[in-house]
Amino acid sequence: MTRLTVPRVVMLLIGALLVVYAFALPAVTASRGPGDARSGRVAKADAEALAQPGASRRPAQQLFPPAGKTFIGVMTEKGPHDFTAMNMFTAAAEHQPQAMLFSSGWAVDAFDRTLFDRIKDRGMLPMLGWEPWDYRSGEAAVRKGLPTPEIDRARNEQPQYRLSHIARGDFDSYLRSWADGIKSLGYPVAIRFGHEMNGYWYPWCESVNGNQPGDYVKAWRHIHDLFRAAGATNVTWVWSPNNRWDDSTQKLATFYPGDDYVDWVGISGYYSTVFTSDYRSFDTIFSQSIQEIRAFTSKPLVITETGASDANGRKAEWITEAFQMLARYQDIIGVIWFEVDKQKEVDWRIVSSPVVAKAFAKAVADPRYQFTWSSDMLPRTKLAD
Structure with a gap:
């Protein structure tokens, strides 16, 4: 025991x-x-x-434009400085534009946040047409009544704004002020730098002003890289040549900076009777250039400027036909109408007559153009998205 x-x-x-x-x-x-x-x-x-499906998480941002949609934009003479023309356009179109293009010249304009905010607050994506020149020279020549060759010289011969000067950094302080300003906005904007560079009517066109082949691409990449270094990643970069009007002009690929430097590709093109009395449809004006662009990039396409003459009484017809043809171009994500009366040239506005306004309103009433832009949307940079 x-x-x-x-x-x-x-x-x-x-x-x-x-x-x-x-x-x-x-x-x-x-x-x-x-x-x-x-x-x-x-x-x-x-x-x-x-991590399981259905768990609470932040919703994905919507793309602009949404799948299957095309935005309607507008450009007026005074842009966000005065919305009178835009209001008239909106009333005539019976449609709220989803984007507004406005221009700014380097010699005159400093960054001004209020211009972007005014556009954003009206429910439109701000698109800056950024122009490296002094536009006052050409305007002064026009006021003096100088012959056309002298007006052209005043406009496109501005050595200070040669593309090589941009690429070597002469304007870097100015560029950084804009990069910092645009970064501070906190919402998406688009920049269309040096449009219609394949022409001969601006000092940034390669065929004038002492510019050399390849200079445009170098200038574009320099600006893009400077914005990226500044952290201005809220920019949609819009490359926008003029449509090729004949085979004697340079191929568009010559001026393309590359897909790493471009988000949207654009084309300017108008139905005009200034140089010919022939009727030219939307396809006639744009199809060749679109096919050429598609040979070197698949980026989303925007018609960055368009309008129609009514000299032969066919403006309303052209608008109706153009929007019918647009339905065949699924890669076109936006159309910007040039709502300006160039009194010595052409009245491009849809408000030029009730018949024209009615044709435009009927065209954009299609569901393809019906949606609302908001500042929290992400720009669509791939057609497959």
């Missing part, structure tokens, strides 16, 4: 306590409230639960 001594009793009591503790600990741990520390296994289980 085992004799119970005091030391043995103490040891038995300690053993019993250890057994109780071993069985009680899991129950205590399992009963802890949400505020208690959790084991690594429990925390991992929680993380896995959050």
Whole structure:
């Protein structure tokens, strides 16, 4: 018979306590409230639960434009400085534009946040037509009544704004002020730098002003890289040549900076009777250039400027036909109407007559153009998105 001594009793009591503790600990741990520390296994289980389909998470941002949609934009003479013309356009079109293009010349304009905010606050994507020149020279020549060749010279011969000067950094302080300003906006904007570079009527066109082949691409990439270095990543870069009007002009690929530097490709083109009395349909004006562009990029396409003459009384007809043809171009994500009356040239506006306004309103009433832009949308940069 085992004799119970005091030391043995103490040891038995300690053993019993250890057994109780071993069985009680899991129950205590399992009963802890949400505020208690959790084991690594429990925390991992929680993380896995959050990763399951249907778990609460931030919704994905909507693309602009949404799939299957095409935005309607407008450009007026005074842009966000005066919305009178835009309001008239909206009323005539019976449609709220989703984008507004406005121009800014380097010699005159500093960054002004209010211009972008005014457009954004009216429910439109701001698109800046950024022009490296002094546009006042050409305007002064026109006011003096100078012959056309002298007006052209005043406009496109501005050595200070040669493309090589941009690429070598002469304007970097000015560019950074805009990059910092646009970054501070906190919402998407589009920039169409040096449009219609394949022409001869601006100082950034390669065929004038002492510019050399390849200079446009170098200038574009320099500006793009400077914005990227400044953290201005809220920019949609819009490359926008003029449509090729004949085979003697340079191929558009010559001026293309590359897909890493471009988000949207654009084309300017108009139905005009200034140089010919022939009727030219939307397809006649744009199809060749679109086919050429598609040989070197698949980026989304925007008609960045268009309008129609009414000299032969066919403006309303052209609008109706153009929008019918647009339905065949699924890669065109936007159309910007040039709502300007160039009194010595052409009145491009849809408000030029009730018949024209009615034709435009009927065309853009199609569901393809019906949606709302908001500043939290992400610009569509791939057609497959």
